[in-house]
Amino acid sequence: MRRVALAGAGGAAAAVLAALVPSLGLPQYYVSLLTQTWIFGIAAMGLDLLVGFTGLVSFTQAAFFGTGAYLIAILQTQYRLVAFWPALGVAVAGTVALAAVFGLLALRGEGVSFIIITLALNEIVWGLAYQWVSMSGGDNGITGFVRPAVAGVDLSGTAAFYRFCLAILLACLALLMAIVRSPFGLVLQGIRERPRRMEALGYSVRSFRYAAFVIAAGFAGVAGVLFAYYNQFVGPVNLSLDTTVQILIMVILGGVGTLLGPLAGAAVVVFVSNALSNLTQRWELILGAIYIAILLYAQDGLVGIGRRFGRAVCGTPGARGAAGGPAMSPPPPGERDGQA
Amino acid sequence: MTPEPCLEVRGLTVRFGSLVALDGVSFAVRPGERRGIIGPNGAGKSTLFNTIAGDVSPSAGIIRLRGREVTRLPPHRRASLGMARTFQTTMLCPRLRVVENVILSLAALRSVRHQCLFPLSRYRDLRDEALRLLAHVGLDAKAEWPVRMLGHGEQRQVEILLALAQRPALLLLDEPTAGLAAEDASTVTAMLKEYPDDVTIVLIEHDMEFVFDVVERVTVLHYGRIVADGTPEEIRAHATVQEIYLGGTP
Numbered sequence: 026m027r028r029v030a031l032a033g034a035g036g037a038a039a040a041v042l043a044a045l046v047p048s049l050g051l052p053q054y055y056v057s058l059l060t061q062t063w064i065f066g067i068a069a070m071g072l073d074l075l076v077g078f079t080g081l082v083s084f085t086q087a088a089f090f091g092t093g094a095y096l097i098a099i100l101q102t103q104y105r106l107v108a109f110w111p112a113l114g115v116a117v118a119g120t121v122a123l124a125a126v127f128g129l130l131a132l133r134g135e136g137v138s139f140i141i142i143t144l145a146l147n148e149i150v151w152g153l154a155y156q157w158v159s160m161s162g163g164d165n166g167i168t169g170f171v172r173p174a175v176a177g178v179d180l181s182g183t184a185a186f187y188r189f190c191l192a193i194l195l196a197c198l199a200l201l202m203a204i205v206r207s208p209f210g211l212v213l214q215g216i217r218e219r220p221r222r223m224e225a226l227g228y229s230v231r232s233f234r235y236a237a238f239v240i241a242a243g244f245a246g247v248a249g250v251l252f253a254y255y256n257q258f259v260g261p262v263n264l265s266l267d268t269t270v271q272i273l274i275m276v277i278l279g280g281v282g283t284l285l286g287p288l289a290g291a292a293v294v295v296f297v298s299n300a301l302s303n304l305t306q307r308w309e310l311i312l313g314a315i316y317i318a319i320l321l322y323a324q325d326g327l328v329g330i331g332r333r334f335g336r337a338v339c340g341t342p343g344a345r346g347a348a349g350g351p352a353m354s355p356p357p358p359g360e361r362d363g364q365a
Numbered sequence: 366m367t368p369e370p371c372l373e374v375r376g377l378t379v380r381f382g383s384l385v386a387l388d389g390v391s392f393a394v395r396p397g398e399r400r401g402i403i404g405p406n407g408a409g410k411s412t413l414f415n416t417i418a419g420d421v422s423p424s425a426g427i428i429r430l431r432g433r434e435v436t437r438l439p440p441h442r443r444a445s446l447g448m449a450r451t452f453q454t455t456m457l458c459p460r461l462r463v464v465e466n467v468i469l470s471l472a473a474l475r476s477v478r479h480q481c482l483f484p485l486s487r488y489r490d491l492r493d494e495a496l497r498l499l500a501h502v503g504l505d506a507k508a509e510w511p512v513r514m515l516g517h518g519e520q521r522q523v524e525i526l527l528a529l530a531q532r533p534a535l536l537l538l539d540e541p542t543a544g545l546a547a548e549d550a551s552t553v554t555a556m557l558k559e560y561p562d563d564v565t566i567v568l569i570e571h572d573m574e575f576v577f578d579v580v581e582r583v584t585v586l587h588y589g590r591i592v593a594d595g596t597p598e599e600i601r602a603h604a605t606v607q608e609i610y611l612g613g614t615p
Contacts, residue, residue, distance in 0.1 A: 208472055208488065209481035211461075215469045218458035225418065225452075226527065227444030227473035 043191055047184035058299055060187045062292045063194040064251045069275035069287035070201055071244025076273070077282030078205055079237040080217030085127060085143040086272045088150035089242040091264020092120045093249025095154060098167035098259040103160075109173045113250050120246030121239055123150075128238040132231055147269050154261045166260030170253070180254070190251050194288075197244055201284055204240070213237055217282075245272075278319055280326030289327045369432045371396045371535050371565040372417070377426035379412050379589075386412040388589040389426070396534075399566045401576035401597075404586035405609055410569045411453070413586065414539050417567070418450045419443050431534060445474055447534035451527075453543055455520045459513035463504060463523060466512055467495035470527040498530055502556065518549030525556060538568035542575050554579060573610070577601070585609070 047056050072086045096116035100106040106115065131142045154161045161167065172180045180186045204210050212233055215223045220230045253259050262268065271294060279290025297315065301308030323330050370393035379387040387409045394400045404410050415421040417428055419440035428436045435443050457466050468491055472478045477488060486492075499505040502522050507515065512523065521541070528536055541557070542550040550572075557566065557579050570576045576583060577597040585593040585606050593603045600606055 203482050203484070206484040206486075207481045208468075208477050208485050208491075209479060211465060211469060211485055212472070212478055214461060215458050215466075218460060219456050221420075222452065222456040222458070222527075223469070223473075224440045225444060225450050226470050226531070227441050228478065229439075229441045 040191075040195055044188055047187050053183050056183050056187050058295055059292075060183070060190050060255060061252075062288075062295045063187075063190040064248050064255060065272065065275060065295060066248075066288040066291040067194055067197045067251070068245045068248035068272050069279070069291045070198065070284050071241045071248070072272055073276050073281060073284055073287045074201060074204065074213070074244075075237050075241040076276050077280075077284075077287075078210065078217060079213045079234055080220075081234060081238070082140050082273070083131070083143040083238065083241070084140060084266070084269045084273070085124075085131070085147045085150075086241070086245050087264045087266070087269035088127075088147040089120050089124055089245035090249040090252065090268065090272070091154065091259070091261075092123055092150065093117060093246035094253035094259045094263050095161060095167070095249075096120070097250050097253040098170050099160065101170040102167055107171070107173050109175045112173070113247070116250050117243060117246040120249070121243050124239045124242030127242075128235045131238065132235055144266070147264070147266060151261055151264050151266070154264055161261075164261065166258055168258045170257060172254045172257070186255065190255070193247065193251060197247065198284065198288070201244070205284065209233075209236075214282075274316055278316065278326055280328030283326070283328045286326050286328035293327070368396055370394055370429070371398070371431055372567060373427075373429040373432075374413075374417065375427050375429075377413070377416060377428065378424050379409075379416055379421060380424045386589055387416065387423070390586070390589070390591055391426075392584055392591065392594065394535075394565055394567055396565055397562050398582060399580040400568070401580035401583045402567065402569045402586060403571075403573060403576055403583060403600075407588075408586040409589040410586055411539070412589075414450075414537060414569050418448070418537055444531070444533075448537065449528040449531045449533035449535070450537040451524050451539055451541060453539040455517075455524045457512045457520060457523055457527070460511055462509050463512055463515065464492065464495050464499065464508040466523060466527060467498055467530055468492060470530040471495060474531060495530075498526055502526060502552075518545055518552070521545055521549065521553060522556065525553065529556075529560065532564075534565060536564055536566045538566060540570055541568060542570070542572055550575065 043059075046059060068086060068090050072083065075081050075083050093116045096119045097112055100112050100115060106112050127143075127146050131139055131146060134142050155163060157163075172186065174180060175189065178185060178189075180189050205213075212223070212228055216228070216230055216233055223233075224230045249263070252263065275290035275294050276287040277290070278293060279288065280286030294312075298308065298312055301311050305311070319326065325332075372394040374393070375391045377387050377390040378385070390409075390413060402410055402413065412421060416423050419435070419438060419442075423436065426436070427434055430443065430446050430448055433446060435446060435448075438446075458469070461469075468485070471491055471494055477491065496505050496508055499508050504515075504519060504522065504526075507519070512520065515523065525538070525541060528538075538557075541553050545553065554575065560566075566580075568576070568580065577600075581596065583593075583595065583597055583600045584591055585600060585603070587605075587609050592609070593600060593606050595603065
């Protein structure tokens with residue numbers, strides 16, 4: 026129980042610290058990058074539910090991210106729906122509805138064929154955004170929409186919008202943590218490990234995978250909505266394969282099945298790609314090298330590196346037993362994904 | 366009046382291309398019966414098992430579970446109708462804790478499995494039940510271990526425990542003692558023998574002695590057909606069975 030209280034206190038302190046960032050006198054540029062981190066973090070954590078907890082690698086996350094973003098832009102510019110909550114509701118519902126259809130198609134395949142179908146679906150949405158010019162503005166995308174005030178709070182300033190995104194991120198994190206710790210979350214992990222066993226026990230593996238797919242898309246939709254308001258521009262690049270791969274890399278870089286890892290992964294990808302692109306035009310090359318190094322030498326991602334570092338420094342393996350459980354035989358590294 | 370069979374298989378045929386793995390297999394297992402299915406390698410035992418469990422679709426024939434036809438139902442539907450199985454090669458969730466594996470078995474047929482907002486720790490009764498079951502096989506001290514840290518014999522015990530935990534009407538065991546040391550094998554035998562009489566068990570085994578020790582009736586498969594069916598004594602004395610097992614030509 027003490028560990029839980031400690032983790033809770035640590036989390037609260039981190040949240041307060043994060044909320045204070047805009048008041049520390051940092052250049053606005055960094056506050057913007059952190060805002061981007063929170064936004065992509067939501068999409069990456071949502072994808073982690075699918076990749077890390079359910080064991081399904083999907084390449085459709087950017088399509089859902091972009092759909093959320095486009096819906097906000099279209100609702101405001103073409104349907105005059107400006108108010109935040111109704112627009113968020115419609116955009117996320119639209120994204121979830123798209124995922125409900127895509128999930129049925131993608132889950133007809135398993136393993137590699139699932140991956141290929143998700144990739145194809147992402148390309149379809151991208152193609153639609155690129156070519157349906159009257160609706161999406163084609164290559165030019167959509168501009169000319171604004172950040173509405175939420176509950177009377179003006180979000181047009183960098184600091185206010187930063188705090189707003191942080192609040193949504195924390196809500197999403199809390200929700201995802203609740204999901205992975207619930208009986209439903211354990212079922213997803215069981216399916217990740219041994220789908221055939223789970224089916225034999227009486228679980229409809231397809232239904233649970235479907236649920237995870239749609240939930241993950243919902244989080245991507247929320248992130249997309251925030252991104253539309255952040256950038257005040259939406260274009261095909263936001264739902265391109267590039268974006269999908271980037272979100273996937275955030276998850277893998279941070280450590281699959283850890284939720285907080287993908288958030289850290291989002292921070293690294295956002296900061297490194299921005300820093301490198303200021304230094305050199307060949308920044309994607311360097312970023313690629315970093316990804317390869319992580320995949321070769323630290324497959325459990327940043328969280329895994331952190332754990333090993335912590336162990337080396339403290340000299341103890343650190344009992345990571347469940348609350349109330351006996352502290353015995355702590356599992357080896359990477360053994361207990363999903364309980365971070 | 367004879368009671369309705371717990372499991373009824375009629376004219377079951379499975380073809381893989383031109384290979385006929387099962388050729389019109391029919392038999393019935395009455396409630397509470399312990400039935401062994403034996404046969405040499407390639408006799409079609411595993412195909413029969415996987416067809417009953419729902420992993421393989423038959424080319425012809427029907428399967429009834431407690432009078433209800435389940436021939437085309439997916440495995441998870443059969444489980445919800447009272448069928449449980451073990452796998453020949455242990456199939457547990459290796460990175461999950463032992464107790465979590467048991468909880469997954471217990472929760473499988475309960476509505477709690479859909480609950481996605483409250484933590485699992487809130488369901489103490491589920492956990493207590495899992496720990497009780499583990500205590501029964503002496504594994505409660507290792508309840509918090511990831512399954513992959515258990516020994517082979519212990520994993521085998523958990524494998525069977527997962528099937529038993531659901532209190533199924535029909536329990537399918539696929540070579541429960543495969544690859545076990547003699548000591549572990551006898552633990553498994555004891556586990557099965559003390560299980561309540563009302564559970565019907567169908568088990569496939571290579572090890573004839575083990576089969577004869579736990580079952581009351583044996584069905585012998587050879588080249589996808591049933592060649593003998595009877596009590597262990599009858600099977601032991603059966604001429605064809607001796608030929609098959611001693612390598613003679615049928």
